[in-house]
Structures are given as C-alpha cells and as structure tokens.
Amino acid sequence: MSTIVDKASTIVNAVTDLSTAIATTLQEARQSRGLSGGALADRSGVSRAMISKIERGETQPTAVLLSRLAAALGMTLSELVARAEQDRKRLARKDDQPTWTDPETGYVRRAVSPVAGGPLELVEVELSAGAEVAQPAESYALAHHQIWVLAGHLVFREGDVEHHLGPGDCLQLGAPQPCAYVNRSDAPCRYLVVLGRR
Numbered sequence: 001m002s003t004i005v006d007k008a009s010t011i012v013n014a015v016t017d018l019s020t021a022i023a024t025t026l027q028e029a030r031q032s033r034g035l036s037g038g039a040l041a042d043r044s045g046v047s048r049a050m051i052s053k054i055e056r057g058e059t060q061p062t063a064v065l066l067s068r069l070a071a072a073l074g075m076t077l078s079e080l081v082a083r084a085e086q087d088r089k090r091l092a093r094k095d096d097q098p099t100w101t102d103p104e105t106g107y108v109r110r111a112v113s114p115v116a117g118g119p120l121e122l123v124e125v126e127l128s129a130g131a132e133v134a135q136p137a138e139s140y141a142l143a144h145h146q147i148w149v150l151a152g153h154l155v156f157r158e159g160d161v162e163h164h165l166g167p168g169d170c171l172q173l174g175a176p177q178p179c180a181y182v183n184r185s186d187a188p189c190r191y192l193v194v195l196g197r198r
Contacts, residue, residue, distance in 0.1 A: 018098055019060055021084035027055040029073045029080070044072035045136070063102040063109070063133055071138035076195055078121045082111050090114050105131040107181075112192075121195040127154065127183045140176040143195040147171045152189030155182040165191075 030040050030051075037055075041048040046068050053059045054069075061069075063077070070080040085098040092114035099110045105128070112122040121143075127133065134157075147156060148170040156163045159177040173179070183189045 018081075018084060018100060020057055022061075022066070022081065022100075023055050023057045025080060025084040026069060026073075029075070029083075030055075033073060035073075040069065040072055044068040044138075046072075060103045062104040063107055064104075064135060067135045067139040071136070071141060074142065076121065076143050077109075077139065078111060078113070078123050078193075078195055081109070082113070082121075085111065102133065105133055107131060107133050119197050123193040123195065124150075125181070125191055125193060127152075127181055127189045127191070129183055129186045129188060132180055132182045134178065134180040137176045137178050140173060140179065141198075143197055145173040146194040147173070148192045148194065150190040150192060152183065152187055153185050154189045154191055155184055156180070157182060 030037070035043070037048045037051050040046075040051055044051075046065055050059070050061075050065065051069070054061045054065070066080060067077045070077045073080075075083075081098060081100055092112065097110050097112055099108055101108050107128070108126040110124040112124050113120065147154070147165065149165045149167055151167055154165045156165060156171060157180040158173060159179070163171050165171060181191075
C-alpha cells in the first residue's frame with residue numbers, strides 16, 4: 001500500500017514540478033524576446049492578466065492557451081514543454097518522457113522525442129472519450145504536422161473539413177487553419193503527432 005502511495009506522490013510532484021517549469025520557461029521565453037506581458041497578450045490573444053497568472057504559477061493553463069502562447073513566441077507546444085523539461089539526452093526512456101495533462105479536457109500529452117527543438121518531434125496523445133481539443137491556426141504555422149492514429153477513433157476537424165481516422169490511418173495537414181482533435185467514441189483514442197520544422 002505504501003508503495004502505491006509513494007508512486008502517486010512521485011507522480012503528483014512530477015506534474016507540479018513540470019507545471020512550475022512551464023511557467024518559468026514561458027516567462028523566460030517572453031523576456032528573451034523583449035516582449036512585455038501586454039505585447040504577448042496582443043500577439044497571442046490571451047489576456048495579460050491570464051499570462052501573468054500562468055507565469056506566477058497561480059493557474060494551470062489549458063492546451064489551447066499554451067498553444068497560443070507558444071505560437072506567439074515562435075515555438076511549438078512540444079518545444080515549450082520540452083524546454084521546460086530541459087533534457088538534452090539523445091535517448092528518452094518511456095518512464096522519463098515528460099507528460100502533461102490538460103486540466104480542462106484530461107488530454108494527456110507525452111513528449112516522446114529526446115531533444116527539444118530538433119528538426120523532428122514526436123508527441124503521443126491520449127484523448128479521453130467525448131473530449132475535444134481545439135487549436136488556433138497559429139499552432140500549425142511553425143511546423144509540418146502528421147497525425148498517426150494508434151488506437152481508437154479520432155475525428156480531426158481541419159477548418160470546415162472533418163477527417164475520420166481509425167487505427168493505422170495517417171493524415172498530413174494542409175495549410176494552417178483552426179483545427180480540433182475530437183473523440184466522439186466511448187473509449188480513449190491514442191495518436192502520434194509528428195512535427196517537422198518548416
């Protein structure tokens with residue numbers, strides 16, 4: 001029983017540490033680009049007050065907010081999370097790959113690639129039953145995207161078009177536009193997002 005409690009405590013601490021690291025990384029990225037909170041708010045469409053709360057660690061941002069902020073800073077969400085993790089090893093063991101859970105949808109995102117900001121990034125996602133994660137066009141402007149479904153069924157909404165994807169299906173995204181990952185089934189869906197620098 002104590003082993004289970006210890007593991008749960010370790011997971012909670014790791015999530016808390018990563019959230020704090022993301023807040024710090026976001027602030028450092030903004031400052032290194034000479035942007036004020038107001039300027040980042042103008043670029044991202046996220047309010048200055050929300051940016052301030054995120055940077056102070058007073059709130060855990062959703063995937064949508066982080067995507068907007070990362071894009072406004074000229075990086076992908078994967079790069080932002082990986083920078084927060086600050087691991088430059090060439091081998092990323094599964095147990096060491098950082099995961100992040102969207103507090104709004106329960107979407108779980110695992111940074112599979114070992115090097116942050118490399119030419120190619122792999123991200124494994126588990127989208128719970130009934131969940132939807134929408135992202136603005138800016139999220140897709142910095143990298144080429146492909147989605148490979150590993151398990152379950154995913155509806156990927158790309159602008160006005162819906163792509164229905166099953167296990168083994170792989171979709172290459174077109175020009176950047178607002179998109180959404182949707183799981184209309186009653187079981188979780190797992191997929192791999194492959195990102196290549198434009």
